[in-house]
Amino acid sequence: MNPILKQKIIDVCNRKIAQKGENVGLSFYAFFANKNDNPELLMEAAQWWIMTHQLDHFEKAIKIKQMVENMHPV
Template identity: 65%
Template sequence: MQESLKDKIIAVCNKKIAAKGDQVGVSFYAFFKNENDNPEVLMEVAEWWIKTHRLNHFEKAIKIKNIINGIPT
């Protein structure tokens, strides 16, 4: 996954955790606008989320950050 995308995912997770606490959940759609303006990147994240890591639709933001940072979950 692109470093810029990883940085964006971490930033979104940090923002959600700051607003709602470390038990807040996210879906991969949280990293995109409510429009499909970049389907290639959306599919890249969807594949990473669903195929590579076999994550549920909603996961804890802290878990996603840990996976991105290479910390075992």
């Protein structure tokens, strides 16, 4: 996973958990602005979320954070 995307996911998860608690759910769209200014990164996140891990549309932020933190560098 691109290190920029990895850090973005961790940062967003941390922020959402701090705001709404450990039960907060999110989708991979949470990592991007409404205006898609980085389609390559969006597609990488979608590939990881949907195709690689077959996650539901909404998942717990804590689960996503742990998955990303536990990834081995490529």
